[in-house]
Amino acid sequence: MSFCVKCGRDCEESLNGLCIDCWLDGRSLTWLPHHVDLKVCTNCGEFMFGERWRAMDVEDAVKQAARDALDHLGDVKLMDDAEFSLDSKDPYVYTVTITSKCDVLGYMTEHEASTIVRIKNNVCRRCSRQLGSYYEAILQLRTGAKGGLTPEQREEALAFTEDYVYRAAQTNKSLFITKMEMVTGGVDVYLSSISLGKNLSKEFSEVYCAETKESPKLVGQTTDGQDMYRLTYLVRLPEYHVGDVVIHEGRYCKLIRVSGNGGRVLDLMNFREKSVRKSDMTDIKLYEKAADLKEATVVSSSGSEIQVLHPDNYSTIDLRVPEGYETGDSVQTVVIDDVLYLVP
Numbered sequence: 409m410s411f412c413v414k415c416g417r418d419c420e421e422s423l424n425g426l427c428i429d430c431w432l433d434g435r436s437l438t439w440l441p442h443h444v445d446l447k448v449c450t451n452c453g454e455f456m457f458g459e460r461w462r463a464m465d466v467e468d469a470v471k472q473a474a475r476d477a478l479d480h481l482g483d484v485k486l487m488d489d490a491e492f493s494l495d496s497k498d499p500y501v502y503t504v505t506i507t508s509k510c511d512v513l514g515y516m517t518e519h520e521a522s523t524i525v526r527i528k529n530n531v532c533r534r535c536s537r538q539l540g541s542y543y544e545a546i547l548q549l550r551t552g553a554k555g556g557l558t559p560e561q562r563e564e565a566l567a568f569t570e571d572y573v574y575r576a577a578q579t580n581k582s583l584f585i586t587k588m589e590m591v592t593g594g595v596d597v598y599l600s601s602i603s604l605g606k607n608l609s610k611e612f613s614e615v616y617c618a619e620t621k622e623s624p625k626l627v628g629q630t631t632d633g634q635d636m637y638r639l640t641y642l643v644r645l646p647e648y649h650v651g652d653v654v655i656h657e658g659r660y661c662k663l664i665r666v667s668g669n670g671g672r673v674l675d676l677m678n679f680r681e682k683s684v685r686k687s688d689m690t691d692i693k694l695y696e697k698a699a700d701l702k703e704a705t706v707v708s709s710s711g712s713e714i715q716v717l718h719p720d721n722y723s724t725i726d727l728r729v730p731e732g733y734e735t736g737d738s739v740q741t742v743v744i745d746d747v748l749y750l751v752p
């Protein structure tokens with residue numbers, strides 16, 4: 409048993425010779441600065457903590473900013489379950505009171521401290537790049553065909569690009585499309601990162617069997633003296649699509665697959681499939697788009713032959729077919745040198 413040197417009371421334990429009440433008397437266990445500034449990006453709404461921008465609810469951000477500024481006496485251990493009370497008369501100014509649970513050398517008590525959190529408008533680095541038209545790569549979407557990309561091809565290629573960037577941005581928010589520009593023969597897509605341009609041109613090569621070419625351009629130096637490049641990725645989309653009738657090595661075929669390794673065609677004269685090496689894909693010529701194939705109705709069938717009504721003149725035509733078609737079926741056909749062929 410000891411006693412308090414200030415009030416003289418007997419006490420179980422003493423803190424530097426004082427009873428707990430005398431020790432706590434007039435002492436601030438925790439304190440906050442008069443105000444705390446919290447930066448918000450006016451473009452994306454993220455808040456800055458330390459060097460990082462984070463997406464969070466405004467009240468959570470305000471609490472976090474106050475908590476980060478909270479300080480306490482060395483003899484005090486703060487428990488995790490502090491209570492926050494927020495009061496705001498202006499969407500940019502919050503009065504925050506933190507009631508902290510304090511462990512003072514084994515004795516539990518509470519202490520309150522208040523501050524004003526002021527929300528300050530700012531623009532994060534990512535948004536400032538985006539707003540400032542920052543770009544590192546240009547994807548030039550073109551085609552080998554005369555007249556350039558058709559509006560449908562352009563829409564398809566842009567949708568493919570936007571979808572790819574959207575998915576990439578889910579895990580890396582510094583990836584974005586700066587702008588898109590219609591140009592003669594195609595469209596230019598400005599991208600925030602070189603790797604994004606590189607990956608996208610690879611995707612076009614794999615999914616569409618597009619020819620791609622990259623060319624770097626020195627645009628200056630970074631602040632630490634390193635060369636800074638911009639990359640242009642030329643993507644030449646083929647005219648053909650899966651499902652089109654194409655000419656390959658002089659034969660009329662249906663294009664049935666396109667991939668990064670080449671393609672696969674079905675010969676319309678003998679219904680044999682053949683693979684096409686990637687290097688030979690550029691020799692493929694479009695004959696008829698899938699959308700322009702003509703439908704014909706089967707009027708009778710006998711094994712490897714069917715009779716259809718010619719889609720142009722409704723005469724009855726015999727067609728060789730690979731396998732079972734039934735009367736009443738609708739089949740796709742194409743006219744080659746005035747002869748009707750089945751496109752299975």
Ligand SMILES: [Zn+2]
Nearest residue numbers: 412415427430
């Ligand atoms: Zn005392």
Ligand SMILES: [Zn+2]
Nearest residue numbers: 449452532535
């Ligand atoms: Zn932002």
